[in-house]
Every structure is written in structure tokens, then in C-alpha cells.
Amino acid sequence: MTILPVVVPKVNDRVSTRSSRPLALLVLACAAGLAVLLSLAVGAQTLSPVEVWRALVSPATAAPDAVAIIRELRLPxxxxxxxxGLALGAAGALMQGHTRNPLADPGLLGISAGASFAVVIGIQLGALTLAGYIWFAFAGALLASVLVFAIAAGRRGGPTPVTLALAGMAISALLASCTQSMLLADNASLNVFRFWVVGSLSGRDAHVAAQVAPFIAAGLLLAVVNSPALNVLGLGEDVARAVGQRVLAARAVGVAAIVLLAGAATAACGPIGFLGLIVPHIARTFTGPDHRWLVPCSALAGAALLLVADVLGRVVVSPGELQTGIVLAVVGAPFFIALVRRRKGVVRL
Incomplete structure (x- = not known):
């Protein structure tokens, strides 16, 4: 695995970055709020901000069609x-921090592969709706991640960034092969699975959000708790132990947060690529390597970017719809290539 070199910023850069962190957090919060408004207002039928407000606050004074569109379709x-978006953004920042790999995303721990494998099993057992196989997806993501962590921790000294990445890639390749084999043998499962695996927010009602919300809330709490330890681990494990940091405990808390966040997000919407990969690089431009600021900024940027991608998917092929995962792939791939080229292969972690 290639680890890109780390650049130590100058003193002036550190002062400038430190002073801009609260402003960056505020700007990203406003961007997320604007994205929420766009998501509620824009679609096959575009509504004005006033109509959106009335439908949310005073439905009795709003048009019945607007109330139905906002409350039953767009709000959930x-x-x-x-x-x-919050979950994948925070999970991406944690993943890159724990593996010290700027190209890492939440799927590196086998989360997407485990969820996909479990969804196919659930479909074959008769769970043909999202509400039926969402728990299979979360259980598969959890078990795959636990297996990856157990394999990586099997050596002396516990899991390291290299062993976590290698174990994750191995388990992902194994589960992906098993998933493909099962799908090729059962066309009925393939027809159901392909609507989940593309990654989309459409077709999900309020019940789905209620199912995954507790897991995402717990994951975000663990991510905030784990952020100071990530700053110490970034100095190297030997240095971290020397200053009293419990490395194994910090790794376990970080992996637990990633599993809860990325597992719940994948279970609800299917695998959504590039979001957890790109967002931390955007946030790091404003926050620097301090994970106490990087994690919340990445979460807010993830929410804003996901909602904007969802709105674009509704607009570009109107009156049809392009799935969010496809939009993020189309936009994310060239963006990340440009990001790497602009930095000339050097990414600060």
C-alpha cells in the first residue's frame, strides 16, 4: 500500500488554519442548511421557499399538493x-486517519462487501423489501468489519494501519466473489439486489431513517470521542504509547464508529462511493490535520454534498431520476483526480 508523503505546514499556515476553523464549520453548516432547502424545494415540481415553509410549519394554509410532496416524499x-451524509463524511475522516492512507474510504474495512453479501442472503431468504433486508445489510457490515479487525489484531502489537487495510481488502475481495457467485445463480435475487446496490435515497420512507438514526447518532458520538486520540496516533504509535495513549483502545473505538456510521448508511441507501473519500480532503483544506475539527467539518460537508448530488439526480434527467450513487461517481472521480494533480501527489494527513 502506498502512503503519500506528509507535508508539515509552516507556522504562518498553522495560525491561518487555526483561525479559520470556526468560520469553516459555520460555512459548512450554512451549506448543509442550503442543501436541505434545495432538497425540499427542487424536483419534478419546484416549490418556492415560502411554499416549503408553509408546508412544514402551517400545512393548513398551504396547497394540498405542496403538503403531500413535502411531508410524504421529500422530507423523509x-x-x-x-x-x-453526516455518517459517510465522518466515517471517511476516521478511516483516513486510522489507516494513515489518504485514499481510504469507509468501504476499506469490508463494510460495503459485507452488507452486499448479507443483502443477497436476505433476499434469497424472502426479504424482498428494503425494510426486510436493511437489517441483513447492517448485520453483514458489522460482521465483516469485526472479522477484519480480528484478523488485523492477530499480530503482536495489535492492529496497524497496514494490517487493517490489507485485511479489509482481502475480506472485501472474498465477499465480493461470493456475492457475484450467488447472484449469477439466481436471477430473481439479482433483479432485487440491483436496485439497492446502485446507491440511492429514493424509495426510502421515514421508517428507514428512524431505523438507522440511533446507530448513526451513536457512531457520531464515538467519532467525536475518538478524534483527540487520532491526533496523537498521527504522531506514530510509539510516540502515542510514550505519552500514555492506549493505542488498541483508540483503534477499537475508531473502528466501532466507522462500522456504525458506514454500516448504517450502507444498509439504508446501498453503497455510495466517493463521498467518504472526497469530503475529508475538502474539509482538511480549511481545518488542517486536527481531527477535532476535521471530523465535524467532514460530516457537514458530507451531508451538503450528498443532498446536492441527490437534487442533481432529480434535475438532469427530469422527469426521470438518476440515482445518487451514479451522480457522485460521475462528479467525484474527476474531482478527486484534479485534487490529487493539484497537490502533485502530496496530501496532508
Whole structure:
């Protein structure tokens, strides 16, 4: 695995970055709020901000069509988009911090592969709706991540960034092969699975958001708790132990947060790529390597980017719809290539 070199910023850069962190957090919070408004207002039928406000606050004074569109269709979808965006953004920052790999994303721990494998099993057992196989997806993500962590921790000294990445890639490859084999043998499962695996917010009601919200809330809490330890681990495990940091406990808390966040998000919406990979790099431009600021900024940027991608998917092929995962892939791939080229292969962690 290639680890890109770390650049130590100058003193002036540190002072400038430190002073801009609260402003960056405020700007990203406003961006997320604007994305929420766009998600509620824009679609096959565009509504004005006044109509959106009336439908939310005073439905009796709003048009019946606007109330139905906002409350029954767009509001549950927007809430789920905020939850999933927060989860994937924070999980991406944690993943890159724990593996010390700027190209890492939440799927590196086998989360997406485990969820996909479990969804196929659930479909074959008769769970043909999202409400039926969402728990299979979460259980698969959890078990795959626990297996990866157990394999990585099997050596003396516990899990390291390299062993976590290698174990994650191995388990992901194994589960992906098993999933493909099962799908090729059962066309009925393939027809159901392909609507989940593309990654989308459409077709999810308020019940789905309620199912995953407790797990995402717990994951965000663990991410905040784990952030100071990540700053110490970034100095190297030997230095971290020397200053009294419990490395194994910090790794376990971080992996637990990633599993809860990425597992719940994947279970609800399917695998959504590039979001957890790109967002931490955007946030790091404003916050620097301090994870106490990087994690919340990445979460807010993830929510804003996911909702904007969802809105674009509704607009570009109107009156049809392009799935969010496809939009993020189309936008995310060239963006990340440009990001790497602009930094000339150097990424600060």
C-alpha cells in the first residue's frame, strides 16, 4: 500500500488554519442548511421557499399538493440524506486517519462487501423489501468489519494501519466473489439486489431513517470521542504509547464508529462511493490535520454534498431520476483526480 508523503505546514499556515476553523464549520453548516432547502424545494415540481415553509410549519394554509410532496416524499428523503451524509463524511475522516492512507474510504474495512453479501442472503431468504433486508445489510457490515479487525489484531502489537487495510481488502475481495457467485445463480435475487446496490435515497420512507438514526447518532458520538486520540496516533504509535495513549483502545473505538456510521448508511441507501473519500480532503483544506475539527467539518460537508448530488439526480434527467450513487461517481472521480494533480501527489494527513 502506498502512503503519500506528509507535508508539515509552516507556522504562518498553522495560525491561518487555526483561525479559520470556526468560520469553516459555520460555512459548512450554512451549506448543509442550503442543501436541505434545495432538497425540499427542487424536483419534478419546484416549490418556492415560502411554499416549503408553509408546508412544514402551517400545512393548513398551504396547497394540498405542496403538503403531500413535502411531508410524504421529500422530507423523509431529506432527513435520510442528512443522516447518511453526516455518517459517510465522518466515517471517511476516521478511516483516513486510522489507516494513515489518504485514499481510504469507509468501504476499506469490508463494510460495503459485507452488507452486499448479507443483502443477497436476505433476499434469497424472502426479504424482498428494503425494510426486510436493511437489517441483513447492517448485520453483514458489522460482521465483516469485526472479522477484519480480528484478523488485523492477530499480530503482536495489535492492529496497524497496514494490517487493517490489507485485511479489509482481502475480506472485501472474498465477499465480493461470493456475492457475484450467488447472484449469477439466481436471477430473481439479482433483479432485487440491483436496485439497492446502485446507491440511492429514493424509495426510502421515514421508517428507514428512524431505523438507522440511533446507530448513526451513536457512531457520531464515538467519532467525536475518538478524534483527540487520532491526533496523537498521527504522531506514530510509539510516540502515542510514550505519552500514555492506549493505542488498541483508540483503534477499537475508531473502528466501532466507522462500522456504525458506514454500516448504517450502507444498509439504508446501498453503497455510495466517493463521498467518504472526497469530503475529508475538502474539509482538511480549511481545518488542517486536527481531527477535532476535521471530523465535524467532514460530516457537514458530507451531508451538503450528498443532498446536492441527490437534487442533481432529480434535475438532469427530469422527469426521470438518476440515482445518487451514479451522480457522485460521475462528479467525484474527476474531482478527486484534479485534487490529487493539484497537490502533485502530496496530501496532508
Amino acid at each position: 428523503r431529506t432527513i435520510l440524506g442528512v443522516l447518511v
